[in-house]
Amino acid sequence: LVLLEPAAEAAARLRFFNADGGEAGACGNATRCVARLLADSGEGREPVLASAAGRIPTRVHGDGRVTVWLPSPRLAWNEIPVAEPCDTLALPVAVPGLPPPxxxxxxxxxxxxxxxxxxxxxxxxxxxxxxxxxxxxxxxxxxxxxxxxxxxxxxxxxxxxxxxxxxxxxxxxxxxxxxxxxxxxxxxxxxxxxxxxxxxxxxxxxPVEMTGPAAYCFRGTFDPRDLLSD
The missing domain is CATH 3.10.310.10 (Diaminopimelate Epimerase; Chain A, domain 1)
Known part of the structure; x- marks a missing residue:
C-alpha cells in the first residue's frame, strides 16, 4: 500500500506499508509506479518524489519504463542497522552452506x-x-x-x-x-x-539508478470507513 501526501518540495510525499501493516522507509517498485501515475496525470515526465529515505528524482520514458534515482545507500553497521559493530561486507550471520551476507x-x-x-x-x-x-x-x-x-x-x-x-x-x-x-x-x-x-x-x-517497467493493473475507489466496519 502506498499513500501519496502533499509535499511542498516534491510532486508528492510517499509512505509505504507492508502486508503486515508495518511502515517501510522505501519501495523501489512502488516509486516507479507512482512516477508513472503522476506523469500520466499531468505532473510532467520527471516528477520529483519525497520519502522517508530522501528525495527521489524520476524519469518516465515513452515506452512505459521508469527510471528512479534512489538515495545513496547507507553502509555503516549502525546505519543498516545491526546490533553490534561489525564489517557490513560480511555480517556475522551463520547459515549452514551460505557465505556471510x-x-x-x-x-x-x-x-x-x-x-x-x-x-x-x-x-x-x-x-x-x-x-x-x-x-x-x-x-x-x-x-x-x-x-x-x-x-x-x-x-x-x-x-x-x-x-x-x-x-x-x-x-x-x-x-x-x-x-x-x-x-x-x-x-x-x-x-x-x-x-x-x-x-x-x-x-x-x-544515488542508485534503477530502470524498469510500470504498468496499470486496475483502477478503483473505496471508502476508508469500510475498513473500520464490523
Missing amino acids: VGVNMGNPHAVFFVEELEGLDVARLGSRIARHPLFPEGVNVGFAQPRGGDGIRLRVFERGSGLTLACGSGACAALVAAVRRGLVEKGARLILDGGVLEISWPGEG
Missing part, C-alpha cells in the same frame, strides 16, 4: 547472500528465519543473489512484513550495491527477479 540500507535494511545456485534453495524458509535474526533490531529484508556471468544477477527476496515476493526494487538495488562492493560487477547489472528484469547501476557512491 552483505549489509545495505536502501531506506530499509537488507542482508544479501551471494550463492552459487539459487534454484532449489528454500528461500521462504531461510528468509523467514533470517528476517528475525537478533542481529537486526528492526528486522531485515533478505536477498539471495546468484551472479550469472556477464551482467546478469538472479535474485529472490524475502521481505520483512510481506514474505517472499515476485520482485523487490529496493532489494534489487541493495543486491547491486552489494555486488559492486564485493567486486562481482563493476558498476551495473540486470537484476533478474521472478516478476521481471530491472536495470540497476551504482558507481560506488551517490
